[in-house]
Amino acid sequence: MNREDPAVRSGLGSPTAGPLALVYEPVSGCAEGMVRIPAGGGHCLEGLSEFRVSRLLSAVLEVKPEIGWRLVLFGADVDALGPEKREALRARVAVLPSMGGLLSSLNAWENMVLPLGMHRPLELPRATRGIHDCLGELGVPARDLLEKLPESMTRYEKILTAYVRIVLEQPDLVLSENLHEGLDDQQRDVVARFPEVYEARCPGGTFAVLRAVAPGSRDS
Amino acid sequence: MIGVYREFEGCMRLAAYVLRRLGVLALPPVSEALTRQIYFTGASATTGMVLRGAFIGTLIIAYVIDVLDASAALAVKILIWVVLREIGPLIAAVLVIQRSGTAVATELALMQISGEVASLRRMRIDPRDYLVVPRVVGIALSTAALTFYVQVIAVGGGMLLSALSLETSLAELAGEFFQLVSPVDFIYSVIKSLMFGAAIALLCCYYGLHPPGTSINAVPKAAINAVTQSTLLVMLLNVIFAYLVFGQAFFGLVTAKL
Numbered sequence: 284m285n286r287e288d289p290a291v292r293s294g295l296g297s298p299t300a301g302p303l304a305l306v307y308e309p310v311s312g313c314a315e316g317m318v319r320i321p322a323g324g325g326h327c328l329e330g331l332s333e334f335r336v337s338r339l340l341s342a343v344l345e346v347k348p349e350i351g352w353r354l355v356l357f358g359a360d361v362d363a364l365g366p367e368k369r370e371a372l373r374a375r376v377a378v379l380p381s382m383g384g385l386l387s388s389l390n391a392w393e394n395m396v397l398p399l400g401m402h403r404p405l406e407l408p409r410a411t412r413g414i415h416d417c418l419g420e421l422g423v424p425a426r427d428l429l430e431k432l433p434e435s436m437t438r439y440e441k442i443l444t445a446y447v448r449i450v451l452e453q454p455d456l457v458l459s460e461n462l463h464e465g466l467d468d469q470q471r472d473v474v475a476r477f478p479e480v481y482e483a484r485c486p487g488g489t490f491a492v493l494r495a496v497a498p499g500s501r502d503s
Numbered sequence: 504m505i506g507v508y509r510e511f512e513g514c515m516r517l518a519a520y521v522l523r524r525l526g527v528l529a530l531p532p533v534s535e536a537l538t539r540q541i542y543f544t545g546a547s548a549t550t551g552m553v554l555r556g557a558f559i560g561t562l563i564i565a566y567v568i569d570v571l572d573a574s575a576a577l578a579v580k581i582l583i584w585v586v587l588r589e590i591g592p593l594i595a596a597v598l599v600i601q602r603s604g605t606a607v608a609t610e611l612a613l614m615q616i617s618g619e620v621a622s623l624r625r626m627r628i629d630p631r632d633y634l635v636v637p638r639v640v641g642i643a644l645s646t647a648a649l650t651f652y653v654q655v656i657a658v659g660g661g662m663l664l665s666a667l668s669l670e671t672s673l674a675e676l677a678g679e680f681f682q683l684v685s686p687v688d689f690i691y692s693v694i695k696s697l698m699f700g701a702a703i704a705l706l707c708c709y710y711g712l713h714p715p716g717t718s719i720n721a722v723p724k725a726a727i728n729a730v731t732q733s734t735l736l737v738m739l740l741n742v743i744f745a746y747l748v749f750g751q752a753f754f755g756l757v758t759a760k761l
Contacts, residue, residue: 344625374627384622388610393532398626400532401633407531448626 304456304489306355307339307348320456322357325478326491333495336460340493343458346373357455374402377449379459379477383441385433391444392429399451410451413484417447420480421473439470446477453485461494510732514709520631521639521705527632528640536633540641544603545648552598552652559590560657561664578665579679586657587688588748589741595649596699596737599642600730604707607638608729611711612722620712630712639704646700647693654692695744699737706733 301321308317316335320326331339338349346361346369348354354361356372364372385394396410418425421443428440436444442462449457462474478490527533563585567578611634614620623630662680666673710729714721 378625380622380625384618384625386614386619386622387617397532397633398628401530401626401628404530 302358303355304357305343305458305491306353307342308353310351310353320489320491322489323487324489325482326489327494328491329494329496331493331495336493336495340378340458340460343376344373344378346370375455377452377454377457379442379445379449379457379462381442381460381462381464382438383433383436383445385436385441385444387433389432390429391431391433391436391440394433394444395429395448395451398448402452413451414447417450417480417484418443420483421476423473439466439474442474450481450484454488455485456489457481457491459490459492461492510709513713514705517631517635517709518701518705521636524632524636525640527636530632533633533637537637537641540603540638541645543606544599544642545645548598548602548645548649549652552595552649553656555594555598556591556653556656557660559594559653560586560659560661563590563657564661564664576679579662579676580683582658582661583680583684583688586661587654587684587692589745591650591654591657592646592692592696592699593737593741594653595646595696596703597734598649599646599700599703600733600737603642603645604703604729604733605726607642607704607707608711608726609722611708612714612725615712615714616717616719616721634712635705635708638708639701642704643697643700646703647696650692650696654689691744691748695740698740702736702740703733706736 301323303319304322305318305320308319309315316331316338318328318331318335318339320328342348342352342354343356346354346356346364348361357375359368359372361369361372385391386397389397392414395414396407399410400407414429415425418428423443428436428443431440433441433444459477462477463471466474478492481488481490528537560582563582564578567581571577611620614634620630620634623633658680662673662676665671665676707729710725710732714725715728716724
């Protein structure tokens with residue numbers, strides 16, 4: 284792991300010098316807050332402040348870097364692209380928030396299939412099998428989860444639901460916030476298998492976990 | 504003044520967006536949301552509507568007969584003019600504002616404040632596609648259906664009361680009614696109620712998606728804004744319709760002749 288370059292810490296394999304899925308860096312060339320995520324495999328990014336993580340996620344979600352920064356997604360500098368190409372790039376990226384980001388009026392199953400139903404409705408008939416397969420690979424019983432509304436879910440179940448939702452969409456890059464906090468050991472084991480299950484279902488995809496450093500904890 | 508203009512502009516933009524994006528109703532999650540909205544607004548409100556309709560119909564007939572000392576024919580005419588054309592759509596609109604308007608504004612404001620609208624954007628779903636389009640279409644259709652319930656119940660109840668209190672039979676009153684009523688009356692009330700419903704839903708969605716703040720206090724404020732503004736808009740639309748119909752004979756289709 285290299286503390287100066289947070290992006291080069293890899294969770295599943297060693298970083299490669301190959302193509303990069305994401306580059307977010309200051310235009311000035313300063314290394315502070317710079318992020319580089321190699322394409323393919325699972326990666327864990329440590330050492331970024333909460334502020335930088337939030338800025339990175341905003342930039343990726345809006346496909347628009349903050350002033351003085353450069354965002355390169357799958358080799359394309361987004362500043363050089365028009366709105367349609369930016370939207371196409373955005374469709375290849377998903378963010379897994381630490382609280383799940385579910386809609387409270389929909390149960391787990393409805394939350395899982397919502398983006399697929401909106402973006403690729405023809406693939407909906409295959410979603411049920413995909414959900415069961417994905418949960419099966421994680422070793423989680425589906426029947427306990429699918430009928431639940433978010434108000435009766437634990438944080439772990441919300442994360443699971445959001446994860447399955449993302450896997451169904453099969454994006455090329457998943458940026459995940461730190462998910463481990465507040466989970467017990469068994470739940471952490473399941474969450475730790477997220478990149479592996481994602482890779483099995485989306486070969487060539489990149490799963491990056493962003494572990495933010497809370498303010499003040501760097502000193503300790 | 505600038506704030507009022509911005510709200511007006513925002514609502515008009517939202518209306519234009521909904522008209523442009525009606526095609527999203529074919530998407531399964533949106534059509535499910537539409538079904539839920541029609542059920543909530545149009546089906547589950549029926550009982551209260553039936554009662555209100557029956558009360559209003561009998562009240563109008565009782566007043567006409569007792570206070571004006573009118574004949575059965577005049578009572579039926581008044582039923583058609585007042586209930587079919589005016590009271591039906593208006594009562595349905597008021598009930599929709601009370602019940603669905605507040606629910607929509609509150610739900611959307613809560614979703615906005617709790618970050619669920621942002622979650623939709625994160626999933627690359629335009630909140631207007633998933634939240635506004637099915638609500639506007641669902642509420643417009645439901646308001647038309649509720650108007651029909653009110654008309655049937657109020658006219659039916661009114662004629663039944665007339666038959667009981669006047670020396671005329673129900674068959675005679677019904678004959679008089681079918682002779683006087685024209686399909687244009689129904690078409691007019693359907694158009695009016697569709698517009699009422701769409702206007703209510705648009706305003707409630709707009710105020711729900713733009714709560715005045717990010718604290719929980721903004722939720723009731725959004726609901727209050729939605730209810731007061733949509734009530735005002737319904738009254739304004741009603742005035743415009745009445746002027747068109749009674750003042751300039753609505754494209755020559757509906758005329759008021761006493």
